Amino acid sequence: MSSVPVKGATRGGEGGRNRWCPTPEQVMLLERMYRGGLKTPSATQIQQITERLSIYGKIQGKNVFYWFQNHKARDRQKLRKKLMTMYQQHRLYPSHDQPSLPFHQVGGVEDESSCITLVNNWTRDLPSSQTCNLMCDCPLAMMMMDRYGTTPCCTRVPPKTLQLFPVTTTTTPDVKEDNQFSNP
């Protein structure tokens, strides 16, 4: 009993007290930015976004931060699930050779940026400067590129092959027991 983790105590919970409730305008703008390519705003960007969005309602920097964090994570999660499903199906019907699900329209993400895009932006969303100038010309949208967008557009990063499933024999992901700490 004492060993039980005890859920529901200090965890992410509590959040119910006075949780930020974004206005439709705020959501819309945040989404537009996200779609525009802003996936991981810097502190400064968050600050600015917060400032701009505050005219639509109470909002704090952390709200913006969490919003992007969650949105990105959930996008990725969806993708992962989808790919997982594909993989499963492929294992079950390897001969079928998917009639039409190489990568597009597999299931549910109706984001204009479809899977393939996500995959590209995946392993590491954007090199560093998320400068897809997809972001039309709305005043808000363009404030996120720091100092003009030199990069053509979402420079693709094919570097790492993202080994999704343990195709190989899975070399014991088990961690070594004894750890070494450091003391700088």
Add this chain to the structure above:
Amino acid sequence: MSSVPVKGATRGGEGGRNRWCPTPEQVMLLERMYRGGLKTPSATQIQQITERLSIYGKIQGKNVFYWFQNHKARDRQKLRKKLMTMYQQHRLYPSHDQPSLPFHQVGGVEDESSCITLVNNWTRDLPSSQTCNLMCDCPLAMMMMDRYGTTPCCTRVPPKTLQLFPVTTTTTPDVKEDNQFSNP
């Protein structure tokens, strides 16, 4: 591979499978230690802490290590964010000359250890080798004296001035290309 323990799967993720879930007692004690001034436990200290806390539930050294690492980082993030907001506000309303936000109660941190304290512990929490023998042989609870603790050791270090913003450059609108901040 000198500082951090192990190196699990791909990223911080995955670890979710068997992630350490601290018991309330463990959290309480860790917090007390942190508040008491222990910000960066040495390998030895981590070992001892781990040992003591293990009576409340399964716990590994790396958990303690990460706990302090994260706690400190997030404290600092909070501070940074707050100061940044202050800075912004000051830029916008420089004449107002803050009626009441020299440093206390700026926004949200209700931690008893308020900003000023954080700032003190900031630049470098402990001299370097926190040889504060706080650890002595006390039964954990007081392993790191509860801030009444006077200050036998853990001397404050005011060495580095924390250059948060380019205070000198009052004209530059951009702070630079900094990074994330988060947490409430």
Add this chain to the structure above:
DNA sequence: AGATTATGAATGAACG
């Protein structure tokens, strides 16, 4: 009403 989904918040873990 109970189960399910959506989402803000938090935090353990790990990377660069």
Add this chain to the structure above:
DNA sequence: CGTTCATTCATAATCT
């Protein structure tokens, strides 16, 4: 050390 990621919690909205 700062940042990023995955997972989990708690709650509100929605579905069945």
